[in-house]
Amino acid sequence: EPEVTQTPSHxxxxxxxxxxLRCVPISNHLYFYWYRQILGQKVEFLVSFYNNExxxxxxxxxxxxSVERPDGSNFTLKIRSTKLEDSAMYFCASSEGLAGGRxxxxxxxxxxxxxx
Amino acid sequence: xxxxxxSPQNLTAQEGEFITINCSYSVGISALHWLQQHPGGGIVxxxxxxSGKKKHGRLIATINIQEKHSSLHITASHPRDSAVYICxxxxxxxxxxxxxxxxxxxxxx
Numbered sequence: 001e002p003e004v005t006q007t008p009s010h011x012x013x014x015x016x017x018x019x020x021l022r023c024v025p026i027s028n029h030l031y032f033y034w035y036r037q038i039l040g041q042k043v044e045f046l047v048s049f050y051n052n053e054x055x056x057x058x059x060x061x062x063x064x065x066s067v068e069r070p071d072g073s074n075f076t077l078k079i080r081s082t083k084l085e086d087s088a089m090y091f092c093a094s095s096e097g098l099a100g101g102r103x104x105x106x107x108x109x110x111x112x113x114x115x116x
Numbered sequence: 117x118x119x120x121x122x123s124p125q126n127l128t129a130q131e132g133e134f135i136t137i138n139c140s141y142s143v144g145i146s147a148l149h150w151l152q153q154h155p156g157g158g159i160v161x162x163x164x165x166x167s168g169k170k171k172h173g174r175l176i177a178t179i180n181i182q183e184k185h186s187s188l189h190i191t192a193s194h195p196r197d198s199a200v201y202i203c204x205x206x207x208x209x210x211x212x213x214x215x216x217x218x219x220x221x222x223x224x225x
Contacts, residue, residue, distance in 0.1 A: 035213075043159070043202065043215040056210050089157050098211055103147060105213070107159040 002026040006092050006108035013082055013115055021077045021111045023092030032075045033093040033105060034067065036060070043091070049075065082115045089113075119143050120216040122203050128222045135190040137219045139203030142184065146208045150177050150188050153200040153218065162188070162201075193223045 005024045013019050025032050034046040048056045049067055066078045075094075079086055089110045096102035123138045139148070150162040163170050163177040165186065170177050174193075179186040190197055200218040207214060 033213075037157075042217045043204070045212045045214070048211060056212055058212065091159060093159075099146070101164075103206070104161050104164045105149075106161065107151075109156075109158050112157070 002106075004092055004094055004106050004108035006090075006111050008111060009109065010112045011114070013113070015084055015115055016081050019079050019082055019113060021079075021090050021092075021113070023075045023077070023108055024073050025075055025092065025094030026106055027073070029094035029096050029106070031055075031095045031098060032067075032069070033095075034077045035091045035093065036088040037091065037110075038085075038088045046077070046090075079113075082113075084115050087113055087115045118217070119214050120203055120205055122201075122216040122219050124219060125217065126220045126222075128224065129193055131194060131223055131225050133193050133223075135193050135197070135221065135223075137188045137201050137203075137221070139186045139188070139216055140184060141186075141203075141205045141214075143205065143214065144208040145184075145205040147206040148179055148186050149204045149206070149213065150186070151202045151204060153202060155199070159202075190221075195223045195225050198222050 007022045032049040035043050037043045045058050047061045064080050068076050089112050091110045092108040093105040095105045119142050121140045147164055147166045149164050152160045152162055165179045174191045176189040200220050202218040203216040204213045
């Protein structure tokens with residue numbers, strides 16, 4: 001069964017460093033998402049991406065964040081200068097569409113980011 | 117005020133019991149999702165509802181759009197059902213998912 005994959009599973013970085021989190025969505029899906037979950041808190045929407053551009057973003061997704069689909073398979077989240085409060089689990093998801101039964105999102109296993 | 121409220125926050129039950137988890141929301145929605153988060157953190161979509169009722173195995177999800185309320189039921193619960201169950205709604209004004217805080221379910225053998 002097709003699945004969303006994410007790499008790395010864990011990343012430890014120093015404050016101020018740049019990190020790139022990678023995701024490979026399901027191949028026929030057109031909509032891609034990033035979410036984060038700070039330990040012990042609820043999942044929060046970061047950004048959605050369609051047709052090579054951001055379609056929605058939350059207040060969390062400030063100038064320190066960027067997303068990219070550098071090739072036909074990868075979808076990346078970059079944090080330019082990490083802060084301690086960026087420590088969280090980051091989930092990538094993808095869906096076929098936004099309506100008509102195609103909006104179910106499939107989630108990757110997450111990348112646990114720890115900023116020291 | 118949270119836009120998506122779940123109850124209870126925590127639920128411990130014996131194997132075989134019928135489980136109900138509730139979700140209320142305060143915004144206009146185009147769909148409601150029930151998801152399961154395993155202890156390791158992985159998230160799995162269980163249901164996506166815009167009306168009525170859906171059933172998958174021992175899981176049943178219902179939604180009442182007028183009352184802005186949804187329930188997730190588990191029949192004949194089993195220890196492997198132990199997980200966090202999360203309700204998330206898709207706002208009708210944008211396509212963002214607004215997540216509830218989750219209900220931590222423990223089923224004891």
